[in-house]
Amino acid sequence: MSELVFDRVSVRFGAHTAVDEASLVVRSGTTLGLVGESGSGKSTVARVAVGLEKAAGGSVRLDGAVLERRNRRSVQMVFQDPLAALDPRMPVGTSVAEGLLATGRRWSGAERRARVQELLELVHIDPSRAGERPARFSGGQRQRITIARALAAQPAVLIADEITSALDVSVQGVVLNLLRELQRELSLTMLFISHNLAVVRYVSDDVAVMRNGRIVEHGPTDTVLDDPADAYTRELLRSIPVMGRPLDLKDA
Numbered sequence: 085m086s087e088l089v090f091d092r093v094s095v096r097f098g099a100h101t102a103v104d105e106a107s108l109v110v111r112s113g114t115t116l117g118l119v120g121e122s123g124s125g126k127s128t129v130a131r132v133a134v135g136l137e138k139a140a141g142g143s144v145r146l147d148g149a150v151l152e153r154r155n156r157r158s159v160q161m162v163f164q165d166p167l168a169a170l171d172p173r174m175p176v177g178t179s180v181a182e183g184l185l186a187t188g189r190r191w192s193g194a195e196r197r198a199r200v201q202e203l204l205e206l207v208h209i210d211p212s213r214a215g216e217r218p219a220r221f222s223g224g225q226r227q228r229i230t231i232a233r234a235l236a237a238q239p240a241v242l243i244a245d246e247i248t249s250a251l252d253v254s255v256q257g258v259v260l261n262l263l264r265e266l267q268r269e270l271s272l273t274m275l276f277i278s279h280n281l282a283v284v285r286y287v288s289d290d291v292a293v294m295r296n297g298r299i300v301e302h303g304p305t306d307t308v309l310d311d312p313a314d315a316y317t318r319e320l321l322r323s324i325p326v327m328g329r330p331l332d333l334k335d336a
């Protein structure tokens with residue numbers, strides 16, 4: 085069980101309310117896709133969950149317990165740009181090992197190496213390449229390495245913020261299929277942020293739509309994307325670009 089609940093979360097930057105009493109439920113073991121126009125507050129609401137932004141009101145709870153320093157490692161976030169997220173001078177295995185620190189337990193050198201190997205295998209990166217630097221990997225491989233680092237912390241919830249937006253369409257499918265596979269194998273609960281509706285439809289059980297800091301729609305994926313409750317949401321969904329041609333992700 086690992087249900088993530090945002091309960092009337094608000095975030096203000098000076099006089100600007102970026103997130104306005106947003107409530108979301110990410111059901112245990114499922115993926116909630118969060119969509120909305122650029123600047124609608126999607127990243128900001130997610131950043132509250134991992135402590136990168138402070139809420140002016142409301143709370144984020146994991147299985148009923150308010151997220152704070154003590155239990156925050158249970159929620160890990162992966163960002164759009166894997167190059168920015170990985171230290172260019174550091175072997176990728178060392179970056180993944182950094183994620184192990186968040187577990188709070190002591191790892192011997194041998195245990196750490198074995199676990200890093202396991203994590204790289206989990207994301208389909210050849211573990212014999214653990215000593216190589218990020219520049220030697222492709223964009224999709226680098227993104228899989230950042231996912232391995234996030235998983236090293238043994239999170240109950242993974243937040244993915246536009247993680248395929250910077251990738252070639254051909255590689256997007258590989259990363260998305262990996263996410264689905266990991267979710268099944270690890271029973272992960274996932275908050276998946278994207279402006280690409282084809283991608284959101286592919287990975288999400290539920291979808292929420294954000295507008296001007298507010299959640300305007302929240303429900304099962306098919307209902308929200310095919311039959312949204314209000315006219316504004318229909319308009320909004322039409323205005324969000326689906327990048328390129330629809331993806332044929334089954335073959336990716």
Ligand SMILES: Nc1ncnc2c1ncn2[C@@H]1O[C@H](COP(=O)(O)OP(=O)(O)OP(=O)(O)O)[C@@H](O)[C@H]1O
Nearest residue numbers: 097100102120121122123124125126127128129279
């Ligand atoms: N650190 C900050 N200081 C001031 N304003 C900010 C800050 N971070 C975000 N904002 C503002 O908050 C609002 C929401 O931004 P946010 O990045 O959450 O939107 P988003 O829906 O994730 O957009 P995008 O899809 O472009 O990433 C925007 O108006 C943005 O300019």
